[in-house]
Amino acid sequence: MKRDNLRFLLIGTLGSLLLQLLAGQFGVLGMLLSFLVPVPLAYVAMRRGMLIGCGSALLACGGMQMLGGLSAMFAFAAQFALPAMIVAGLLRQGVPWDRVLLYGTLGLVSLASVTLLIYSQQSGVSLPSMVDQYLQGEVTSALKLADQGNLNAEQAESFRSAIQQMGTFLKGTFPAWIALVTAIMLGLQVVFLGRLARGEYRIPGAPLSGWKAPEILIWPLILAGFGVVFGEGAVRLVALNGLVLLLPIYFLQGLAVVSFFFGRKEIPSFIRGFGYLLIAVLNPLPIIVTGIGVFDMWADFRKPRQKKSD
Template sequence: MRETMACALPFFLSGVLFITGIFAVFAPVPLLLLSGHKDRKRLWLAVVINSAVVLIAGGRTSLVFFGIFVLTMAISLPVFLRRCRSVERAAACTLLAMAAGWLLMAVSYAVVYKANPVTGAREQVARLVDYLSQSVSSEMRSQISSGADLEEWKKSLITEVPSAIAVFSLVLVWTSIVIMIRLDIGRIRERFKISDEYLRRWKAPEYLVWPTIASGVLLLFKAGAATDVATNIFKFLMAVYAIQGVSVLSHAFEVWNIRGLLRSIGYLLAVFIMMPLLLGLGFFDLWFDFRGKIRQT
């Protein structure tokens, strides 16, 4: 009975995890488990069934997001891991595939509805902000918007939609790669010669420092569209350095022999409460080599 349930889970679990919202980052994992199976028909059957689950429970809009965030990534990531020379390149190619999915969706929207997809996105965000502002108290609304005017908050949210999508896509890809390494799905460890210390020693490519600094400097000036583009680039690149910060933190926990529940609590505190510290650890690790200093302690 248990074996039957284990075999059946990938055929609906991805859709269920995505619908929950909270566990959406784990939605690609069941499909990734099937990606290493010799019978490709099982994977495509799981894709169809999970898509049906999302369509029934969440509607067409949820299905579109599921298709781009989950299906595109779950199908393309294993392919790029087999063809690329490094994990980082496979991750970058997967993100580009997801970006192509968004572009295809925008073109399809423009053709079907004879409308500008950017204008449609702005209208949807504006409706969401209006709904939230009417649903919460004035004090809570002020806290959420950081005291900003409602119209300014709308404009800020609309401007940052691309970076929000990109960061969530990055988190999805990173989470999936970590799980694939832990479970050695598709013999990823053997292919890339990944040791047990790989995730604790991972560093972002050094060339990302300069676009991060340049985009950060542009945030100091009000240059219209250029500042908006710089804002999105800066937030995405800082998300990459947040991942490096997690690697530094993981190395510290390993050196200090912090395991189990305490390590989980440490990660949660770092991500949800001390994010600036995590970003600092990741970004400045290039110059200060925090892992080397931690080893010395």
């Protein structure tokens, strides 16, 4: 038993650190890898209990301290170790996976907000100014790509214009994007924990193919849509943040409809995985799937249909 615990401690610690190191080496792909950094820690907690999971998380934080110093350790603890323990802890308590995403996102965003507020007061820089500085730095880095790329004058100007518009949009919807990115990271943990379970533990809650968003959410979505189209100033800004938060929920419901039909047609797992990947990255499939999720509220695509008799 002790040897198994040691093995899992090493799996969680080394797996998480390796993913973190790889994430820093591969640009955009590295950003995607960073979403998976908490998975080994959460897996250990699910397999061997929270005590071993927390031990693995502490060892990984210690490893980051040796590799990058105290700032790297605290960043790793807040971004990866804590979310991993939250997900595993709630799942082990029998909390359904969708509520794990909700509770985890609310908790982590609240903690981050309080931390940033305290830091802004101590540094003398307001929170909006901190956000502006961060986004301006990202915009500047992106604009350098236009100067370094093989773009003609017209293409470079179009690229710069798009980046500037994106920066303005992100500035207004930054709170919603922080919540969304947090939810995505927690959701990926749940997905991979489900794939790695192999009967050793279970993920509480409905399977994806049977999941539905609460019906009441359709009204905030409709109001947010009207706010974006007809609103101005603060009203439109609030509506944009609402859409950023609500549309991914209906994308998930659309994905549930797709999963249902994949299952009914007995599509092999590897083809399903490829299909989900295409849905996530290939335009306009995300928009189509989101639309399916919205209209599923009324059409109920998964409802058994009675065959007409001749």
